[in-house]
Structure formats: structure tokens, C-alpha cells
Amino acid sequence: MTRTIRIGETLPERRVNISALHIVLGAIASRDWQPQHHDHEQATAARLPGIILNAPSQIGWFIGYVTAWTGPHARIARWRLSMLKPICPGTRLVMTGTVRSVKDDPAGLRWIELDLAMSREDANAAQERLSATRMLVAMPGTVEPWAVTAEAWRPPPFTDYES
Amino acid sequence: MAEETPPDDLPAEVRSWIGRVVVVEPDSVPVEMGICRLFAAAVEDGNPLYWDEQTANSIAGSPIAPSALISAWNRPDPWRPDGAPPARALELHFRLKEKLGLPKAVVTRAETELHAPVRPGDRLSAEQRLDRVGPRTRNRLGEGRYWTISVLYRRAGGELCGIEELEFYGYGAVQP
Numbered sequence: 001m002t003r004t005i006r007i008g009e010t011l012p013e014r015r016v017n018i019s020a021l022h023i024v025l026g027a028i029a030s031r032d033w034q035p036q037h038h039d040h041e042q043a044t045a046a047r048l049p050g051i052i053l054n055a056p057s058q059i060g061w062f063i064g065y066v067t068a069w070t071g072p073h074a075r076i077a078r079w080r081l082s083m084l085k086p087i088c089p090g091t092r093l094v095m096t097g098t099v100r101s102v103k104d105d106p107a108g109l110r111w112i113e114l115d116l117a118m119s120r121e122d123a124n125a126a127q128e129r130l131s132a133t134r135m136l137v138a139m140p141g142t143v144e145p146w147a148v149t150a151e152a153w154r155p156p157p158f159t160d161y162e163s
Numbered sequence: 164m165a166e167e168t169p170p171d172d173l174p175a176e177v178r179s180w181i182g183r184v185v186v187v188e189p190d191s192v193p194v195e196m197g198i199c200r201l202f203a204a205a206v207e208d209g210n211p212l213y214w215d216e217q218t219a220n221s222i223a224g225s226p227i228a229p230s231a232l233i234s235a236w237n238r239p240d241p242w243r244p245d246g247a248p249p250a251r252a253l254e255l256h257f258r259l260k261e262k263l264g265l266p267k268a269v270v271t272r273a274e275t276e277l278h279a280p281v282r283p284g285d286r287l288s289a290e291q292r293l294d295r296v297g298p299r300t301r302n303r304l305g306e307g308r309y310w311t312i313s314v315l316y317r318r319a320g321g322e323l324c325g326i327e328e329l330e331f332y333g334y335g336a337v338q339p
Contacts, residue, residue: 016207022205025201025202025204025205026202026206029201029202030202030235031238032238033238055273056202056231056232056235057205059231060202060203060208060232061207063229063230063231064208064209064210068208068209068210072210072212072222075280076277078274078277079275080272080273081273081274144222146223146280150323153279155276155277
């Protein structure tokens with residue numbers, strides 16, 4: 001069933017306290033053995049504040065945030081990740097998102113483009129942006145995204161690439 | 164988009180790589196739901212496509228692997244029983260750094276496009292293609308070049324599962 005989603009709509013905020021376990025588990029499950037994701041001493045020797053959340057984990061958090069809002073019928077099509085500052089244990093993260101575009105295509109999919117961010121929230125509720133992602137998601141229109149064949153699956157470019 | 168002419172001062176071997184798949188990792192560890200669920204637990208993602216086989220079957224035909232793991236399956240193990248050093252992830256990037264004499268590099272842009280969903284039992288190949296090498300330039304990191312590598316992930320039979328496009332800035336040449 002088609003769901004009404006409007007440009008400018010915001011996703012409900014999600015908060016999580018990032019632990020060392022989140023960081024180490026995400027790195028190892030994504031087969032990323034680089035020491036800055038599990039070894040505090042090596043991370044600080046590399047002038048980082050501590051071990052840092054790796055790129056697949058950041059995308060994983062963003063995707064989970066989006067699909068908790070869309071439901072499992074949504075199919076992720078594209079993302080562009082910008083890691084702005086390290087995300088370390090002890091960070092209170094706030095995830096936010098806004099719908100940037102909504103387009104129906106002739107194949108029967110509804111393409112939703114989102115601007116997503118992870119920010120650090122301090123005790124005074126002040127926020128500092130640590131990571132941002134543009135994400136394209138296929139939603140059910142007249143067809144189910146997961147039923148679309150490889151030949152018919154044509155994710156459009158991000159709107160900022162359109163001429 | 165108009166095709167870009169490579170800079171004249173590139174080594175001939177690097178020029179010959181542009182537009183071609185230079186490195187192929189033919190196989191990966193098998194995709195399996197234990198690791199998929201461990202990753203989903205790490206990012207606290209309760210999507211039933213990872214956790215509930217019956218729901219996953221009805222929506223997507225089977226459970227699927229978290230999309231964020233598209234680049235993970237081909238990463239080499241950190242240890243080998245024959246004592247050989249572990250293979251290098253994204254080998255083409257290291258070869259480029261060596262050929263261009265630019266020992267340091269940072270990722271400046273990363274974009275991923277997904278195609279066929281990755282499912283339990285899949286094994287993915289990874290084709291590393293050099294798309295572009297830019298002219299010498301300078302930024303806050305010093306003199307260097309930008310280059311773009313695409314990695315095409317395919318399941319057995321050749322079906323495309325995703326393309327990861329990575330732009331790097333290489334720098335840190337040793338001054339004579």
C-alpha cells in the first residue's frame with residue numbers, strides 16, 4: 001500500500017549512547033580489523049580521541065534508523081556518506097532525517113531521497129554534527145520494491161547530480 | 164558526461180589502467196545469517212528481513228544481508244595458516260599509491276549503489292576498476308592527486324549486487 005510521504009517531512013529523532021561494544025562489534029562483524037576500531041592505545045597514538053565507529057557501522061545505524069521509519073518493504077538503493085568527526089565510546093548520538101525528494105517512476109516505485117545526520121548531544125542538549133548521509137530508498141508504489149527484477153531496478157541519481 | 168583526458172604526466176602503466184578493471188578478487192567468505200545478525204545487533208537494527216525468516220520470505224523471498232555489509236564479504240582475513248601476510252583490501256588503491264609515489268591517502272567521497280540483494284549462501288567477487296586520475300593539485304594536505312576507484316560486487320553467475328565508488332586524495336610524496 002502506498003504511504004503518504006511529503007518533501008520536508010522529518011523522521012522521529014533516535015538517541016543512542018555509543019559504547020565500546022557498539023564500535024568493536026560493528027567493526028569485527030563488518031570484517032574491518034584496522035586498530036583504530038578496537039585498540040584504544042593505537043587509536044590515541046594516531047591522534048584520535050579513542051576508538052572510532054567505522055564506515056559500515058555508520059551506514060548500518062543510518063539504514064536501521066530509516067527502515068524503522070519506512071518498514072521492511074523499503075529497499076535501500078544508494079547512499080553517500082560524509083564522516084565529519086570521529087564517533088567514540090561515550091558519545092550520546094542523535095539521529096535525524098528529512099525527506100529531500102519524493103518521485104514516482106514509471107516502473108511503479110516511489111523513490112524517497114533523505115538527508116540524514118548523526119550528531120553528538122551534550123548535557124545541555126547542544127548538538128554537533130559528526131556524520132551525514134544522503135540516502136535513496138525505494139518504497140512500494142504500484143509494485144513491491146523487493147519484487148523488482150534486476151533488469152527493471154534502475155535507481156535514479158541523487159537530485160544534486162541532476163542537470 | 165564528456166570523457167576526461169588523463170593528465171600527460173601519469174606513468175604509462177597507470178594511464179593504461181584508466182577505465183579498466185585492474186584487480187579482481189574472485190571470491191569472498193560465504194554470506195551467512197550469523198554474521199548478518201551480529202552486525203544487525205551491533206547497530207541495533209531490528210529489521211525482520213534479518214531476524215524473522217518467515218517475514219523475510221514473504222517480503223523479499225528470503226532473509227537478506229544488511230546492505231551496509233556489501234563491501235565486507237571480500238575483506239581478507241587478518242591471519243593466514245600458511246604464515247603469509249594478509250592480503251591487502253582494495254589492492255588497486257595500494258598499487259596506485261606506489262606507482263604515483265603518493266604514500267598517504269584519504270577518502271574524500273564514498274558513494275554506494277545497490278542492485279540485487281545479497282542473500283545467505285552468496286559469495287561475492289569484487290572487481291576493482293580505475294575510473295579517473297586527476298592532475299597534480301594542492302590542498303590543505305599538500306600536493307597530490309585525486310583518483311576514483313569503483314568496486315563492482317557480483318554474485319556467482321555475474322549478477323551485479325552493488326557498486327562502491329571511492330574518491331581518494333593521495334599526497335605525501337617524498338621530496339628529492
